[in-house]
Amino acid sequence: MLRIDRATYDAIVAHAKRDHPDEACGVVAGPEGSDRPERFVPMVNAAGSPTFYEFDTVDLLKLYKEMDARDEEPVVVYHSHTATEAYPSRTDIGLAMEPNAHYVLVSTREHGNSDGPVEFRSYRIVEGSVTEEDVSVED
Amino acid sequence: MAVEVRIPTILRTYTGGQKAVPGQGGTLSEVIEDLESNHPGIKERLVEGEDLRRFVNVYVNDEDVRFTGGLGTSVNDGDQVVVLPAVAGGCAPAVVAAWSTTDGI
Numbered sequence: 486m487l488r489i490d491r492a493t494y495d496a497i498v499a500h501a502k503r504d505h506p507d508e509a510c511g512v513v514a515g516p517e518g519s520d521r522p523e524r525f526v527p528m529v530n531a532a533g534s535p536t537f538y539e540f541d542t543v544d545l546l547k548l549y550k551e552m553d554a555r556d557e558e559p560v561v562v563y564h565s566h567t568a569t570e571a572y573p574s575r576t577d578i579g580l581a582m583e584p585n586a587h588y589v590l591v592s593t594r595e596h597g598n599s600d601g602p603v604e605f606r607s608y609r610i611v612e613g614s615v616t617e618e619d620v621s622v623e624d
Numbered sequence: 625m626a627v628e629v630r631i632p633t634i635l636r637t638y639t640g641g642q643k644a645v646p647g648q649g650g651t652l653s654e655v656i657e658d659l660e661s662n663h664p665g666i667k668e669r670l671v672e673g674e675d676l677r678r679f680v681n682v683y684v685n686d687e688d689v690r691f692t693g694g695l696g697t698s699v700n701d702g703d704q705v706v707v708l709p710a711v712a713g714g715c716a717p718a719v720v721a722a723w724s725t726t727d728g729i
Contacts, residue, residue: 508715510711534716539712540711543688545711546681546706562711564713564714569715574716576713576714577713581713582632582679584634
């Protein structure tokens with residue numbers, strides 16, 4: 486199960502809405518081994534695309550060095566789908582390289598940049614196999 | 625040339641869980657060959673044909689090697705080599721799988 490606090494959940498949703506119709510992406514870092522997503526880090530989608538996302542390679546190195554220095558890991562890796570459901574695509578599965586992360590998918594297909602509910606779902610993706618998990622938003 | 629190579633979580637199965645391992649070589653290509661001799665199987669995860677895999681990033685002293693000569697990038701004593709898989713994906717259907725397969729979805 487993914488346990489995430491309300492403020493971080495809201496920040497992910499707001500980022501996804503803001504970047505719609507392009508895909509938004511980022512991580513929530515947390516202490517290594519803690520499984521606690523604590524530090525929200527929105528990233529630029531270097532692909533700037535409605536169908537693909539990729540962290541800029543310079544930003545990526547900076548992020549990982551920063552996490553390393555703080556003994557953190559990416560507890561959540563999130564991105565949005567803007568025209569399809571919040572379920573990992575074959576591309577998402579093929580490129581999922583963080584076996585310990587919760588992969589969060591947000592779909593903005595219903596309301597785009599506007600207010601309104603979004604699909605917010607979480608998965609484990611390990612060696613090509615996808616397992617959906619419950620999301621508990623904690624106030 | 626002796627360098628330190630930082631290994632991402634997903635490849636630590638090849639390094640006995642170690643986050644960083646020593647490497648030897650005058651170019652990135654030689655360092656990867658040296659890694660392969662100590663950690664068999666790791667090269668396949670980094671290199672495809674004559675090039676780095678599309679979704680693998682390698683940095684020598686914080687420089688993305690794609691801008692410094694790729695596998696031919698020279699390395700010097702004490703350099704740090706960092707390997708990081710891309711964080712990428714999206715609903716697009718036509719992207720090749722990243723590391724272990726090359727089936728070009």
